[in-house]
Each structure stands twice: as C-alpha cells, then as structure tokens.
Amino acid sequence: MTMISSYSQDFGQLALNPNHGGGAQPTFIAAHQTSRSCAGEIAFGPFRLVPAQRLLLEGETPVRVGTRAMEILIALVEKPGVLLSKKELIARVWPNTHVVDENLKFQVAALRRALGDGRDGRRYLENSPGQGYRFVARVTGGAPLAAAAARPSGSSDRHNLPSRVFPLIGRSEVVAKIAEQTSRHRLLTIVGPGGIGKTSVAIAAAEQLMGVYEDGVWRVDMAAVTDEAAVAGAVADVIGATYDPGSPLAGLMSALRNRRMLLILDNCAHVVSAVATLAAAVLRRATGVHVIATSREPLQVEGECVHLLGSLESPPASAELDGVAALRYPAVELFVERARAGIGGFELRDEDAPIVGDICRKLDGIPLVIKFAATHVGVLGVRTLAGLLEDRLRLLTIGRRTALPRHRTMRATLDWSFGLLTPAEQTVFARLSVFAGGFTLAAAAAIAADETLRGNEIVDLVLKLTTKSLVCADVDAVEPQFRLLQITRAYGLEKLIGRGEHDAIFRRHAEHYCEQIEATARSSSKRSPMIAPALDFDNHRAAMAWASGPGGDPSIALRLTAAAGPPRLATLASEPRSLVKDGGLTRRAHG
Numbered sequence: 001m002t003m004i005s006s007y008s009q010d011f012g013q014l015a016l017n018p019n020h021g022g023g024a025q026p027t028f029i030a031a032h033q034t035s036r037s038c039a040g041e042i043a044f045g046p047f048r049l050v051p052a053q054r055l056l057l058e059g060e061t062p063v064r065v066g067t068r069a070m071e072i073l074i075a076l077v078e079k080p081g082v083l084l085s086k087k088e089l090i091a092r093v094w095p096n097t098h099v100v101d102e103n104l105k106f107q108v109a110a111l112r113r114a115l116g117d118g119r120d121g122r123r124y125l126e127n128s129p130g131q132g133y134r135f136v137a138r139v140t141g142g143a144p145l146a147a148a149a150a151r152p153s154g155s156s157d158r159h160n161l162p163s164r165v166f167p168l169i170g171r172s173e174v175v176a177k178i179a180e181q182t183s184r185h186r187l188l189t190i191v192g193p194g195g196i197g198k199t200s201v202a203i204a205a206a207e208q209l210m211g212v213y214e215d216g217v218w219r220v221d222m223a224a225v226t227d228e229a230a231v232a233g234a235v236a237d238v239i240g241a242t243y244d245p246g247s248p249l250a251g252l253m254s255a256l257r258n259r260r261m262l263l264i265l266d267n268c269a270h271v272v273s274a275v276a277t278l279a280a281a282v283l284r285r286a287t288g289v290h291v292i293a294t295s296r297e298p299l300q301v302e303g304e305c306v307h308l309l310g311s312l313e314s315p316p317a318s319a320e321l322d323g324v325a326a327l328r329y330p331a332v333e334l335f336v337e338r339a340r341a342g343i344g345g346f347e348l349r350d351e352d353a354p355i356v357g358d359i360c361r362k363l364d365g366i367p368l369v370i371k372f373a374a375t376h377v378g379v380l381g382v383r384t385l386a387g388l389l390e391d392r393l394r395l396l397t398i399g400r401r402t403a404l405p406r407h408r409t410m411r412a413t414l415d416w417s418f419g420l421l422t423p424a425e426q427t428v429f430a431r432l433s434v435f436a437g438g439f440t441l442a443a444a445a446a447i448a449a450d451e452t453l454r455g456n457e458i459v460d461l462v463l464k465l466t467t468k469s470l471v472c473a474d475v476d477a478v479e480p481q482f483r484l485l486q487i488t489r490a491y492g493l494e495k496l497i498g499r500g501e502h503d504a505i506f507r508r509h510a511e512h513y514c515e516q517i518e519a520t521a522r523s524s525s526k527r528s529p530m531i532a533p534a535l536d537f538d539n540h541r542a543a544m545a546w547a548s549g550p551g552g553d554p555s556i557a558l559r560l561t562a563a564a565g566p567p568r569l570a571t572l573a574s575e576p577r578s579l580v581k582d583g584g585l586t587r588r589a590h591g
Ligand SMILES: Nc1ncnc2c1ncn2[C@@H]1O[C@H](COP(=O)(O)OP(=O)(O)OP(=O)(O)O)[C@@H](O)[C@H]1O
Pocket: 006, 007, 009, 010, 166, 167, 168, 169, 170, 171, 192, 193, 194, 195, 196, 197, 198, 199, 200, 201, 267, 294, 296, 312, 334, 367, 368, 371, 406, 413
C-alpha cells in the first residue's frame, strides 16, 4: 500500500493575499488531515494551533486564516497575557517593510472574525487602545513553544502548495522520478488525460522539492485563467511581481531573472501556447527557475522533458482475487479508500474483490472516475454499481458538489477536452469512437476520411489527438496501435450520434473489417484455423453487431459469417451493448 500525500485540490481552496506586493506571499487556506495531534500544538477554547504548519483547527475543521493574521495569532499565543506593542507586531509580521497601523488593525479584525472573538462568550484578543494587543484566553500545550512557533527558516515555508486532504495512492515511484527529473530538466511537462492525476502528482513532486529552491515553490493554476493574454500576469501575481498590464511577460521576466524558484504551471491545456511562450522565456532568461507544467498535451518547447502519466494499475481480467490481493492494485486501493469515506461506509469482502477489480479496470484506472464511482458504492452495493457501469456516463454525472467545477463530472472533464479541439479534430475524434478495440493509422484513415478530410490528414489528426491525451498510443508495437479509453469512447459515440454520422461511420467500419476478415480468410491456410489478431477481434464483433442489428446490413452480416466461419460466428454475434447514453435510454452501439 503506497501512501504519500494528497491535496486540497477538490475540497480546499487557494486564495491570494489581498495585500500582495512587495514580495508578499500568497495565503493558502489549510485543509489538512486532522485526526492526529501535532508536536508543538497549542490549544485554546475549541481551537488547536500548530505553529510549525501555520495551521489552525476548530475541532477537526481547518479554519481559514490568512498568512499575516496567522503570524499575529502565533506571536500573541506565544506570550499569553503579555501586551505586544503595535510596533513589535508590525516588525514581526511585515519584516523589512514599512506599513501603517491600519494594516495591523485590518489583520487583527480578520483574525477576530476567524476566531469568532467577542461572540458566544468567546474572548481571545484584547486591544489596549493606542498601544497594542494581548492574548487573554487560557492556552495549553505548545512545548517546546518557542521552537515550534518560530517561523520556519530557509525556503521551506515559501510556497503556496495546497494542503493535504486525502492520501495519494500508487504514485510514490512516479513522484520520486518526477522530482528527480525536475532537478535535471528545467522544464518538465506531465501529460495525460483529464483526471488521471497530473496535478496531484505535480504537487506531490513539488512538495518533495520544497526547501531546494531559495525563492520557494509556487503553483499557478491556469484553470482559472481564461485568456492566453492573462497567463504571464497570473504567474506574476502569484510570485508577487509588479508588472505593466500592457506587457506582463517583461515584468515577470525581470522579477524572475535572479531567482531560484520552482514554478508549477498547472492545468495548462486551454492556454498552452501562452504557457509555452512563457516557459521558453524562462528557460532562456531565468536560469535559476525550474518549471513543472501539467497539461493534456506537451508544450512543445525546446528543452522540454515530457512525462506521460498513465492510469493506476488495476487487476487483470484473469486475476483470481481475494480482498488482500485486490488491495495490492492501486486502483482498487483508491476505490476502497474513497468508498470508506462515502455514505454508508465500506469494507472490501473477499467475494466482492473480483467485482471491484472489474469496476476499476472498466473505469480505465482513472483516479477521478474511480473516485466518483466509489462514492456511490456504500449506497448501491458492489454488484449494483458494477451493473450500473453499463450506463456509466449517467452514473458519473452525479459528481460531488464540492469538487472543482471541471471535475464535477467526468462529462464535464470530457466536455472541456472536446471543446478545446479544432473542428477537424472533433470530427475525427467522434469517428474514431467507432473502433471497439485498438486500431492502426491505416484503419483510421480508411474509416474516418471523407471528401473534406483526406487519409493523410486523418493520420495527422490522430497523432494530434494522441498528444492531447484523447487517444492512447502503443508505439512499441510492430505497427503503432491506437485506442480510446472506454470512457472516452462512450463519450465519442455520443458525439457521433449527435452529428448524425453514426450509421454512415458504422457502415464504413463494418465494410472495412468485413474486407479485412475476407482477405485474411483467403490468405489463411486451409489446414490452420483462421485466427484474427486480438486487436481486430473486438472490431470484428462490433462490425457483426452493427450489420446484424436493426438499421444494419444483413448482406455484410452474411459475408462476415462466411469469412469468419462457424466457430467464430457465435462470438462475433455477441458484441455487448454499448455504453452510450442517449436521451435517457441506453442505445445499442450499432443501432
Ligand atoms: N493517485 C491518486 N490517489 C488518490 N487520488 C487521486 C490520485 N490521482 C488523482 N487523484 C484524485 O483524482 C482527481 C483528479 O486528479 P487530478 O486533478 O490530479 O487530475 P488531472 O490529471 O490534473 O486532471 P485535469 O486534466 O482535469 O487537470 C482529484 O480529485 C485527485 O485528488
């Protein structure tokens, strides 16, 4: 079982300090795991303060406190009952910066609001007008107080990484590798499909690198940046650089030039060219700055090291599993961990282990989707959930309300990816969903081309879809093989139906594989039975299912039957129902 850490990406929040500027650090709102008590913890009223982590908990719930307000709280709690002058507090909270008293007043008021000071009999801070403040509540714990409360020295506190919420499962090796590669390559891009864990892995790797960069580790979430022109400004805002809004990149570059810093440019897919320009400028002109980017496609900048992030491993279909064996697979571990936290709780029984393994495999080992599915298992039970996965897109639209909007559902994730494609890429993506298994570039060209999109253009577009993580490639095979993840395929089929191309493309697919199977039958020796490559077998079955189904073409079904021969006929006829959801009813992929 591998546990590193995970982050408040879904459930915590990141906020920038309104007093930004002059090198001020962004505030982050802690959302730590809270069940343990920490060394140096100080308790007062219903609160626990962990100075070393700049963390305040009310019961088990993290309390939102900005960086400055937290510093004031720690200073006062360190010396309960002692009056700290305004000058003293300002020197502590804004070292080397001249600020007027109003700043202190503003931060103390914010702190009071966070603590509920003055409400329901709570009394923590006392103001001595014109002089300063003192902490008046009883405190316990905190030893060794001075050491724990001292602001961490060095660069390890110079970061805005979100705090831990859930364990990150099955990624320890990848995280260590990325951390190691980042010190050797100044630009590393983590590439993979939506929800595979790029952000989580980037943040975990960045956490390992905290303390390495004098000027800290800063994450810029591009998901919130809607315009390419705003990319450089977003980075400048996070590191506290001043810039001319007309040319933010210039201001950013002069701020970065002499810094030693790690930048995490997260969720870049929709602003990839502006991020690429920025990353190229950083590589050229800010030699002490390293960058980890996450995106569904590479930035394509010279010097970029690309790390393709794969799915979490699921048990193979053939595996005989009991609960213990199943939990060795990270996809199952994640499912069980999330299911336990869901409504109704969950324990993995031995008899359910193969079904859970099956669910994880069907969900392509994609953490985001596994999480969505697992949250329902407490209520539905393993068997019902497995059955409902037939209709997976519907199930997965029931996302958590607290999740980031882009993650609320898998559909939102896919809509987002699809919306970023060019019209030609959208067309080809939808048409590629006709393939039930893998496909070659030649098969893609044969089936997806038309009068406006020539075969060679299709090849180009398939490769582009591969770099955008919508198509998976196995380039190690003798002839490169491509495939769509199951969920991506189900989504593509919806698009194909929506475009009214479903029947035409399924016909073309059936004809193509009919010809292929006939050619193979002709060339195969009479003595040895025809064995179709595993790759095409799923496509042959899909072709048969369409041809023999309603709206199909019985003549193609006959040809397929004749070419495949009686032994294969039964299996060809058993193409499972499609997972496509259309208007509330499950349609057959071929119908
Ligand atoms: N290994 C893991 N263990 C536990 N949870 C994970 C793991 N990987 C990802 N998750 C969870 O899955 C969800 C999606 O992960 P993440 O946001 O990192 O994916 P992403 O690849 O960055 O997605 P996007 O392309 O939409 O930005 C998050 O809720 C994250 O906490």
